[in-house]
Amino acid sequence: MKLPHGLSNSKIRTAAHWGVYEVSKSGNGDLFLAGAAEDPDPSPIGLHMASDDLKQVRIAKPSIRRSWLERGPGSNPHLRGREPFVEVEWDLALDLLAAEFKRIREKFGNEAIFGGSYGWASAGRFHHAQSQVHRFLNLIGGYVSHVDSYSLAAGKVILPHVIEGFSNLFNQHTSWDVMAKETELFVTFGGVPVKNAQISQGGPGRHRVVAGMRDMAQAGTRFVNISPVSDNMPVDSEWLSIRPNTDVALMLALAYVLETERLADLEFLATHCVGYQRFRSYLLGQTDGVPKTPAWASAICGVPMERIAVLAREMASSRTMLNVSWSLQRAVHGEQPFWMLVTLAAMLGQIGLPGGGFGLGYGAVNSVGNDNARFKFGDVPQGRNPVSTFIPVARIADMLLNPGESFTYNGKVYSYPDIRLIYWAGGNPFHHHQDLNRLLKAWEKPETIVVNEPYWTPTAKLADVLLPVTTPLERNDIAASTGEDFIVAMKKVEDPFGQSRNDFDIFDDLGRRMDIDFSEGLNEEGWLRRIYDISRENAAAKAINLPDFDEFWNAGLLDLGPEAAPVIMLESFRASPDENPVPTPSGRIEIFSETINGFSLVDCLGHPAWFEPPEWLGACDRDATTLHLISDQPPRRLHSQLDASPHSKAGKIAGREPIHIHPTDAAARGIADGDLVEVFNARGRLISAAVISDAIRPGVARLSTGAWFDMDFDSGIERHGNPNAVTMDIGASSLSQGCSAQTCLVEIRKLSARPSMLVRAFDTPQFEVSAP
Incomplete structure (x- = not known):
C-alpha cells in the first residue's frame, strides 16, 4: 500500500462529513483548519468546526430539566423547552439515569425504550454516537429501533x-x-x-x-x-x-x-x-x-x-x-x-x-460515481437487539401519539409500542422530522428524554437529561467510508470543552452502574486498534494491503485511489x-x-404508476395563492450541523434562513428582495426572508432545511426559517411509510412590520441552582 506523495508525520488531520482537513495551531493555541492538500475541491463547511461561534453554544455540564430533577420522571412534560435547566455533577446525572432505566425496565420492559439516535454525528468509525448508544441499549436488554432513513x-x-x-x-x-x-x-x-x-x-x-x-x-x-x-x-x-x-x-x-x-x-x-x-x-x-x-x-x-x-x-x-x-x-x-x-x-x-x-x-453524496477500492471497514459492534419491535424512521410522532395503533410496512402489519423513555445521541429530530408542531405535542408523551449532545440544539433544549459530549476535534478516531479514497487518522487537537465526555466513556460509566461490560476492557486506543485490524483483514481479502496500525497512525492518511478501477453498474447481470x-x-x-x-395496497400497485398527491399545484381545489414548497438540503451545512457557525450564518438574511421565490410570485405579493415574509399553512407558521430568483419555477418556493428550530411558544410562530414547521407528516405510502416532506403547499405574505420576535435559535437556556 502506497502512502500519498508529500505526506509527513507533522501534518495533523481530522475528518468530517464535509471532507478531510488539516489542522494547525497558532502560538496562543487557536486552531486553524484548511482543506486537505489532496482534495481538489474542498468544502468550506468544515473550516469552521473550531469557531468561537460554536463554542458559544456548547454544553458545559450535565444539565437536567428542573421539574424532572425536583419532582421525578414524567413531571410537567409540557414544559420541555420552556423551563430552566439545573447543572449537576456527572455522578448525580448518571446515578439518576441508571435508576430511571431500572424503573422503566422493571415496570414497562425494554419495549418502552426508544433508541432513535438518527443522525450524522461523526465521520469517525469509533466515536459514532448512534453505534455507541445502540450498543449500550442492546447490552441492557434491547430497545425499540427504527428502520430506513429520512433520506431514502x-x-x-x-x-x-x-x-x-x-x-x-x-x-x-x-x-x-x-x-x-x-x-x-x-x-x-x-x-x-x-x-x-x-x-x-x-x-x-x-x-x-x-x-x-x-x-x-x-x-x-x-x-x-x-x-x-x-x-x-x-x-x-x-x-x-x-x-x-x-x-x-x-x-x-x-x-x-x-x-x-x-x-x-x-x-x-x-x-x-x-x-x-x-x-x-x-x-x-x-x-x-x-x-x-x-x-x-x-x-x-x-x-x-x-x-x-x-x-x-x-x-x-x-x-x-x-x-x-x-x-x-x-x-x-x-x-x-x-x-x-x-x-x-x-x-x-x-x-x-x-x-x-x-x-x-x-x-446526492460525493461517493456516488467514485471508483476507488471497496471493502468493509470495521466499526463498533452493536450486538443483537433482543427487542424485535421497530418503527419506520419517519413515524416517530405517530408512535408517540398513537401507542397500540397498527401500521403497515413492506406488506406486513405492525403496531406502535408505548414508549416511556427516549435516548437520543447524535442527531436532531427537531431538524429532520416533518410537521414539528405535531412532534412537539408528541414529545410530551414520554416520561424521560435523554440526549447526548455537544451543542444547545433544539433537541437538546427539549431534553430532560442532557449529557455534554465531545466533538471530533476533542478525541481520536478513524474516518473511512465506502466509496471514498482516504482512511484518516483523526487526531485529538484540543481538550474537551467544559466537562464534556466521549459517548463511549459516558456509556462505560453508566454501564458499570447497571452491571454491564460496555468497554470489554478496552480504552479508546484499544478500540481503534481493534477496528483498524478488522479493516486490515477485510482489505487483505480483497487483495488490498494496508500497513499496520502504528504505521498508519504515524502517517495520518492512507490513499485508496491507486487501487481504483472503472465501474459499470450491473455489467455482469447484463452479460x-x-x-x-x-x-x-x-x-x-x-x-x-x-x-x-x-x-393489495391502494397506494402502491404491482407496477410503477402515477398517483395524484394530496397537495400539489395541479389540485382542482387548490387556492390560487398557494405555492409548492421545496425543502432541499442547505448549501452551507449538512442538515442542521454547524448551523451556529459563521459559514452557515453568512447565508442567512436578518438572521433567518432565506426562501427563494420567482419574480412573478414575489410581485403578486408585493415582496422585494430581502423582505421578511411569513410562510404558513394549516400545520404551522414561520418567518423567513425572501430571495427573488428566476432560477425557480413560478408557483414554487424553496426553503432549505437545517435552520435550528426556534419556536415562539406564545405565538406558535417558528422564528428562524425551519421549513419543517409547515411540512406534511404522513407516510409516503403504506408500503414504505417514508417521509413526505416534498409534498407541501404553503402561502407566503410579506410582513408589514418587522417582527418583534428576535431569533433565539442560538441562545442558551436559562439555568437555576436547585437540589433534588
Whole structure:
C-alpha cells in the first residue's frame, strides 16, 4: 500500500462529513483548519468546526430539566423547552439515569425504550454516537429501533422488490471516468446538486462531482435537467421546468413514446426483466382508460408535450444515463420515481452498458460515481437487539401519539409500542422530522428524554437529561467510508470543552452502574486498534494491503485511489442474467412485482404508476395563492450541523434562513428582495426572508432545511426559517411509510412590520441552582 506523495508525520488531520482537513495551531493555541492538500475541491463547511461561534453554544455540564430533577420522571412534560435547566455533577446525572432505566425496565420492559439516535454525528468509525448508544441499549436488554432513513426510506423499501437493495446498487454506480468516455446524454430528474455532494457519511476524500461532470461536458455529453429549479447543475444544461411531484407522469409519457414508436428494447425486456406486458397495458391505458401520452403528461407536469416526445427519441438514439435525485422519493408516493426510472432505463435497454443505464443519486453524496477500492471497514459492534419491535424512521410522532395503533410496512402489519423513555445521541429530530408542531405535542408523551449532545440544539433544549459530549476535534478516531479514497487518522487537537465526555466513556460509566461490560476492557486506543485490524483483514481479502496500525497512525492518511478501477453498474447481470441474477424473486428486473401486487395496497400497485398527491399545484381545489414548497438540503451545512457557525450564518438574511421565490410570485405579493415574509399553512407558521430568483419555477418556493428550530411558544410562530414547521407528516405510502416532506403547499405574505420576535435559535437556556 502506497502512502500519498508529500505526506509527513507533522501534518495533523481530522475528518468530517464535509471532507478531510488539516489542522494547525497558532502560538496562543487557536486552531486553524484548511482543506486537505489532496482534495481538489474542498468544502468550506468544515473550516469552521473550531469557531468561537460554536463554542458559544456548547454544553458545559450535565444539565437536567428542573421539574424532572425536583419532582421525578414524567413531571410537567409540557414544559420541555420552556423551563430552566439545573447543572449537576456527572455522578448525580448518571446515578439518576441508571435508576430511571431500572424503573422503566422493571415496570414497562425494554419495549418502552426508544433508541432513535438518527443522525450524522461523526465521520469517525469509533466515536459514532448512534453505534455507541445502540450498543449500550442492546447490552441492557434491547430497545425499540427504527428502520430506513429520512433520506431514502421510500427508495430503500421499493428497490429490493424491483432490482436490488439500495446499498448494493449504491456501491456499484457507473464511475465518472466511464461516463466521460461513453455517455452521450445525461438526463437527470432533480438535477445533480453539488451542495449535497459536499458530504459523505465517513468524510469525502477527493470531492469529484464537479470535476466528473465537467469532464463529461468537455467530452461532449449533453445534459438535460428536469427540475423545478435550474441552479442545481454544475455544468451547462437544458432546463425542463417541471411541477414538483409530477416526474412519474413525465417518465410514463417518455415510456409511452418508446413503446408506441417501437423504440423500446424488447429483447432486453424479454431476457432481463419480468412483467413488462402487464405494465404496458397500464401505459397504453388498457387497464384504466388513460393512455399515458405526452399530452396527458404535459397537462400534469407542465413540460411541453412536443419536448417530451423529442426527448424520448433522443434518449433512444443516444448512450443515455438516467439519474434521479433522492429528493423525489421524499414525497407522497415516493416509491414511484425510483421504480419508474428503473423501468424507463430497462425500456432503453442500456442497463449494464458503459455510460448507460441509470443512477440513483449522482450528486446526492460525493461517493456516488467514485471508483476507488471497496471493502468493509470495521466499526463498533452493536450486538443483537433482543427487542424485535421497530418503527419506520419517519413515524416517530405517530408512535408517540398513537401507542397500540397498527401500521403497515413492506406488506406486513405492525403496531406502535408505548414508549416511556427516549435516548437520543447524535442527531436532531427537531431538524429532520416533518410537521414539528405535531412532534412537539408528541414529545410530551414520554416520561424521560435523554440526549447526548455537544451543542444547545433544539433537541437538546427539549431534553430532560442532557449529557455534554465531545466533538471530533476533542478525541481520536478513524474516518473511512465506502466509496471514498482516504482512511484518516483523526487526531485529538484540543481538550474537551467544559466537562464534556466521549459517548463511549459516558456509556462505560453508566454501564458499570447497571452491571454491564460496555468497554470489554478496552480504552479508546484499544478500540481503534481493534477496528483498524478488522479493516486490515477485510482489505487483505480483497487483495488490498494496508500497513499496520502504528504505521498508519504515524502517517495520518492512507490513499485508496491507486487501487481504483472503472465501474459499470450491473455489467455482469447484463452479460449473463442466469449466472448473475439480481436478488429479486425472479432474478430479473421486476417491472411488475407479484410480491407487491400481493400486498393489495391502494397506494402502491404491482407496477410503477402515477398517483395524484394530496397537495400539489395541479389540485382542482387548490387556492390560487398557494405555492409548492421545496425543502432541499442547505448549501452551507449538512442538515442542521454547524448551523451556529459563521459559514452557515453568512447565508442567512436578518438572521433567518432565506426562501427563494420567482419574480412573478414575489410581485403578486408585493415582496422585494430581502423582505421578511411569513410562510404558513394549516400545520404551522414561520418567518423567513425572501430571495427573488428566476432560477425557480413560478408557483414554487424553496426553503432549505437545517435552520435550528426556534419556536415562539406564545405565538406558535417558528422564528428562524425551519421549513419543517409547515411540512406534511404522513407516510409516503403504506408500503414504505417514508417521509413526505416534498409534498407541501404553503402561502407566503410579506410582513408589514418587522417582527418583534428576535431569533433565539442560538441562545442558551436559562439555568437555576436547585437540589433534588
